[in-house]
Amino acid sequence: xxxxxxxxxxxxxxxxxxxxxxxxxxxxxxxxxxxxxxxxxxxxxxxxxxxxxxxxxxxxxxxxxxxxxxxxxxxxxxxxxxxxxxxxxxxxxxxxxxxxxxxxxxxxxxxxxxxxxxxxxxxxxxxxxxxxxxxxxxxxxxxxxxxxxxxxxxxxxxxxxxxxxxxxxxxxxxxxxxxxxxxxxxxxxxxxxxxxxxxxxxxxxxxxxxxxxxxxxxxxxxxxxxxxxxxxxxxxxxxxxxxxxxxxxxxxxxxxxxxxxxxxxxxxxxxxxxxxxxxxxxxxxxxxxxxxxxxxxxxxxxxxxxxxxxxxxxxxxxxxxxxxxxxxxxxxxxxxxxxxxxxxxxxxxxxxxxxxxxxxxxxxxxxxxxxxxxxxxxxxx
Numbered sequence: 001x002x003x004x005x006x007x008x009x010x011x012x013x014x015x016x017x018x019x020x021x022x023x024x025x026x027x028x029x030x031x032x033x034x035x036x037x038x039x040x041x042x043x044x045x046x047x048x049x050x051x052x053x054x055x056x057x058x059x060x061x062x063x064x065x066x067x068x069x070x071x072x073x074x075x076x077x078x079x080x081x082x083x084x085x086x087x088x089x090x091x092x093x094x095x096x097x098x099x100x101x102x103x104x105x106x107x108x109x110x111x112x113x114x115x116x117x118x119x120x121x122x123x124x125x126x127x128x129x130x131x132x133x134x135x136x137x138x139x140x141x142x143x144x145x146x147x148x149x150x151x152x153x154x155x156x157x158x159x160x161x162x163x164x165x166x167x168x169x170x171x172x173x174x175x176x177x178x179x180x181x182x183x184x185x186x187x188x189x190x191x192x193x194x195x196x197x198x199x200x201x202x203x204x205x206x207x208x209x210x211x212x213x214x215x216x217x218x219x220x221x222x223x224x225x226x227x228x229x230x231x232x233x234x235x236x237x238x239x240x241x242x243x244x245x246x247x248x249x250x251x252x253x254x255x256x257x258x259x260x261x262x263x264x265x266x267x268x269x270x271x272x273x274x275x276x277x278x279x280x281x282x283x284x285x286x287x288x289x290x291x292x293x294x295x296x297x298x299x300x301x302x303x304x305x306x307x308x309x310x311x312x313x314x315x316x317x318x319x320x321x322x323x324x325x326x327x328x329x330x331x332x333x334x335x336x337x338x339x340x341x342x343x344x345x346x347x348x349x350x351x352x353x354x355x356x357x358x359x360x361x362x363x364x365x366x367x368x369x370x371x372x373x374x375x376x377x378x379x380x381x
Contacts, residue, residue: 235337
């Protein structure tokens with residue numbers, strides 16, 4: 001690139017940073033890196049709104065670009081609410097870990113014994129579905145529960161207990177549990193039900209008690225509360241058209257229903273990075289572990305959008321250290337016109353998260369690469 005071209009790009013980025021919503025950390029290098037990476041990514045993706053959050057050694061930096069809705073000019077800030085889609089799965093993995101440590105269940109428990117449905121679950125080659133198989137996308141279940149399409153303003157309403165039971169009776173397993181890895185929202189739908197059954201209360205209450213309240217996440221909810229609508233990022237479809245803010249039924253809570261804010265995500269990332277703290281040390285240890293490795297699996301499908309999966313954690317996709325990248329635990333998500341991505345390097349005290357309010361496949365891929373690159377910049381090997 002010529003010096004003139006580089007200067008022009010630098011000027012554009014500087015102008016973008018000048019008017020974006022920022023939250024400066026005392027770590028000025030973190031602030032500089034987050035603002036620069038966020039501005040460059042926003043300019044290249046051309047999505048309506050974009051948020052990037054970085055955490056390093058307990059400090060947080062925030063950058064927000066564009067606007068949160070078609071009507072109005074409000075720039076995203078730390079209290080803007082948005083959907084994180086399947087990033088919700090790693091929250092569910094933490095609930096599972098907490099319940100294992102509390103002797104409510106075991107990773108190796110059969111789903112048959114925990115689900116609470118009056119149906120005999122399928123097995124393949126003598127292998128039952130275990131809770132750990134659900135959490136590592138290795139259950140053998142398809143990606144989605146087969147069901148009729150729901151209405152545009154309530155698309156998940158047909159994902160019901162009854163629809164799940166009808167399909168489970170048909171033996172939907174695509175492979176022997178534990179032998180392969182196939183991304184499965186269906187599996188996490190059932191995991192949420194099993195956790196609620198074992199815990200004796202709705203999954204949302206378990207999540208609040210065991211994860212959200214301890215981390216101080218007051219704005220992380222499944223469905224919007226009165227007054228939240230004015231600060232929610234409006235999602236957009238692949239063609240740029242706005243998408244409705246659909247209701248989150250209990251059936252998809254574990255798999256992908258959460259709304260949150262950048263400030264709440266930063267609080268949660270700080271908790272994950274405080275890995276040597278005495279409080280919750282065992283919880284972080286089990287939650288960050290690898291339970292299923294790519295080597296030896298017959299098939300791996302749907303798990304490489306954040307970089308080739310090396311191992312699976314409890315919802316986490318794990319990328320082992322390679323080149324200038326440290327160990328990264330990551331998870332992507334997409335729901336109702338929002339794409340999100342979370343990456344943490346727990347051994348290096350660094351994490352980053354982004355959300356964009358448009359289904360933009362090329363933009364998402366570019367933003368994932370930029371976010372992983374930010375991690376590598378802040379924690380080089």
